[in-house]
Amino acid sequence: FLFFVYPMNPRACGVCHYQHLPYEKQLEAKTDSLIDQLKRIGKIGNPPVKPMVACPNPWNYRNHVQFHLTEEGKLGYVSPLALSGAPAQTKRGEGSGVRAITECHLPEPSINDLWTQLEFEPGTGIERVSLRAGMDEDLMLVLESDSPEPPELEIEAGISAAHVCDGNTVVLAGSDHILMRVLGRDFKVSAASFFQVNTVMAEKMVEHLLANLPISPVATALDVYCGVGLFSAFLAPKCGRVIGIESSESACEDFAVNLDEFDNVELYEDEAEAVIPHLEAKPDVVVVDPPRAGLDKAVVDGILKLSPSLIAYVSCDPSTLARDAARLINGGYKLKEVTPFDLFPQTYHIESISIFER
Numbered sequence: 001f002l003f004f005v006y007p008m009n010p011r012a013c014g015v016c017h018y019q020h021l022p023y024e025k026q027l028e029a030k031t032d033s034l035i036d037q038l039k040r041i042g043k044i045g046n047p048p049v050k051p052m053v054a055c056p057n058p059w060n061y062r063n064h065v066q067f068h069l070t071e072e073g074k075l076g077y078v079s080p081l082a083l084s085g086a087p088a089q090t091k092r093g094e095g096s097g098v099r100a101i102t103e104c105h106l107p108e109p110s111i112n113d114l115w116t117q118l119e120f121e122p123g124t125g126i127e128r129v130s131l132r133a134g135m136d137e138d139l140m141l142v143l144e145s146d147s148p149e150p151p152e153l154e155i156e157a158g159i160s161a162a163h164v165c166d167g168n169t170v171v172l173a174g175s176d177h178i179l180m181r182v183l184g185r186d187f188k189v190s191a192a193s194f195f196q197v198n199t200v201m202a203e204k205m206v207e208h209l210l211a212n213l214p215i216s217p218v219a220t221a222l223d224v225y226c227g228v229g230l231f232s233a234f235l236a237p238k239c240g241r242v243i244g245i246e247s248s249e250s251a252c253e254d255f256a257v258n259l260d261e262f263d264n265v266e267l268y269e270d271e272a273e274a275v276i277p278h279l280e281a282k283p284d285v286v287v288v289d290p291p292r293a294g295l296d297k298a299v300v301d302g303i304l305k306l307s308p309s310l311i312a313y314v315s316c317d318p319s320t321l322a323r324d325a326a327r328l329i330n331g332g333y334k335l336k337e338v339t340p341f342d343l344f345p346q347t348y349h350i351e352s353i354s355i356f357e358r
Helices: 023-040 080-084 109-115 199-212 249-258 272-278 297-306 318-330
Strands: 064-069 075-078 098-100 126-133 139-145 160-165 168-173 177-182 185-190 220-224 241-246 265-269 285-288 310-315 334-341 351-357
Touching: 023 318, 023 334, 064 109, 109 126, 109 139, 139 177, 177 199, 185 249, 199 310, 199 334, 199 351, 220 297, 241 249, 241 272, 249 265, 272 297, 285 297, 297 318, 310 318, 318 334, 318 351
Parallel strands: 139 160, 220 241, 220 285, 241 265, 285 310
Antiparallel strands: 064 075, 064 126, 075 098, 126 139, 160 168, 177 185, 310 351, 334 351
16 A cells, blocks of 8 residues: 655645646656547647656746635635535535635745735625735735726735726735836736746746747747746847737737837737738748637647747647647648646646647
């Protein structure tokens, strides 16, 4: 028999699924899982998966943490029982399916210093509480609810705070955005905009793309699901033309600010499947960074029609990556390599960059 001794229950809050494994074993388990799904779902006989790029700091690495509230107003995470559809816990304020927590070893230290001090009254109507850490340990508190009426808030610490409802943001204190720094470049990230939660590993992914993409002063790059412009900002100085596609209004506004210095950048604000079929440009390189659902079939078909020489697929879900890889391979592309990056230590989540050549 093999027994594990848990310093904390890694399954109790539904987040740290791999916390009981030594970090090296976590990397092995994730790499094996990625290979398995590429084989089973993608029907790729011998997936060219590289060794996983490890995170230098497997603890306290998250620059962004999202909490839910128990019925008593305590901060916590959605319990695994609630996620699985089983009856939610009914003790210790967990009737809502949210498990109250007293410590977490994933957020950056500045977030950990603050979140335990937050107090909420029961029945506030707040659906989610987010904390973001930016440059110089600047902090932003984001409260999300389905009511347009901002909650009353008392803030003593010098942080920014905002209320988000249906994509609309109301600033409650400080600024409406936070600055994130990647490889010496600053990015404006508004309250409702997405940004990679692991800054150090985001830098490694940018470096990997720049080293593996055939970019030149005459090349055209298409950045699909471009967000606030993380990849576009580093492609723009090296390419003749960069075209971004993003559906989030908030992210598009940030993109415009973050890439304002470049004259060779264009941005389409719409769903990727609505834009790509109508593009007249012929990109040499396409970078896609979709959500967990992966690429819509119309997006895959549109990219195949554009016929770029290379596709870089940034994935946060091996199963949808495997599905889309099969579609791209059937469309005439070869999977050259897959490099996994450990953006989420202690959890089963896997980020990867796959390179497809025509």
